[in-house]
Amino acid sequence: MTKYIYGIDIGGTTVKMGLFDEKGDMLEKWEIVTRKENNGENILPDIVKSIKEKNTEKSIETDDILGIGMGVPGPITEDGRVLKCANLGWGIFSVADEMSKLTGVEKVKVGNDANVAALGEQWRGGGRGFDNIVMVTLGTGVGGGIIMDGKILTGENGAAGEIGHITVNPKETLTCGCGCKGCLEQYSSATGVIRMAKERLEASDKPSELRKFSADEIGGKEVFDAYKAGDELAAEAVNEFAIYLGMGLGNVASVVDTQAFVIGGGLSKNGPVVIDIVKEQYRKNVMFALKNTEFRLAELGNDAGMYGAVRMVLQ
Incomplete structure (x- = not known):
């Protein structure tokens, strides 16, 4: 059975979202608006809603998802905690724990957006x-x-x-x-x-x-x-x-x-x-x-x- 991964890049204007297979090949990509009002309280729920809609569309069960990876515009610790994200209005909290709780997906990895983009280029881009x-x-x-x-x-x-x-x-x-x-x-x-x-x-x-x-x-x-x-x-x-x-x-x-x-x-x-x-x-x-x-x-x-x-x- 095919396993899936969601790759998410949170920006100040839009959230870029991609559905990938277990080999790391992109199957589909789309964007949603980054709603930053009220200290960005809607950002993660909006992402989760979009994931669940895609799961329904593609008949993907939670057990079919290997994990969710996310890039966030701010300093992120190794364990997925935001220390402060002024562009989104976020204070200190664990993005990884919150996403895992909201989606039921155990493996959630979070990193600074520039670092995550660097990893992408090293893996599949100019840094191959x-x-x-x-x-x-x-x-x-x-x-x-x-x-x-x-x-x-x-x-x-x-x-x-x-x-x-x-x-x-x-x-x-x-x-x-x-x-x-x-x-x-x-x-x-x-x-x-x-x-x-x-x-x-x-x-x-x-x-x-x-x-x-x-x-x-x-x-x-x-x-x-x-x-x-x-x-x-x-x-x-x-x-x-x-x-x-x-x-x-x-x-x-x-x-x-x-x-x-x-x-x-x-x-x-x-x-x-x-x-x-x-x-x-x-x-x-x-x-x-x-x-x-x-x-x-x-x-x-x-x-x-x-x-x-x-x-x-x-x-």
Whole structure:
């Protein structure tokens, strides 16, 4: 008889849900709205309702479910406790215990969403073939996840892999969202590279492809498209993005000596050029033993978290 696994990735807007077979192959995926009102009290019940509806649709009994894996946007301990999840309104409680109680499924595995996505990429995505990777997500911020020997490195407080908050510029005066100054994500996120491009547009009269856009129309894609077209001003912003990211990843490599960095998130959609410029700067910032670390683009996109959630159940 076929056994099933649910892979769930909880985001601030939607919950991505997937039904997988016992081999880890995705059979179906869908989304539900993340209802965050009243401190997110509806989120888990909504997920459980959706699971039960799918069970009914597919004639799946509770005993047919091997487990449920979940990625959550916040620090998660090894035993599945949320320490705080501001984006969802959650305080401290055991997501794993609550989901097990609500569904009747004994095996529930929960991890930080970035870490879980990293596990998915290591298993079925850009990190295939490596036991040790660091996933770097370049989006609104800079996220990360560390996989060692094929398993998530969680850390004491569930915060291992928060590479976006490595200090790379102690002279910075602007404050990061975390409350510190000079964090990697202030420069190497989509938000960061857009800010740096706009600052240069305002401070200089240099001609630029970016001047044909209004300030609100300039996104990471526009900056990188201009860079690829040889735009001098865009190149200044992109080079600064790469310098800081290379420095940050060099620091990470010195600690974990990973086999590969897997680059994902919105900025990774600009393609191999991202890998090329970051790798060049990385190699300027590491000792000789670390210079040949592989760089790969992520492959799973928004499905990475669901695959990683399933992988936790199968381990």
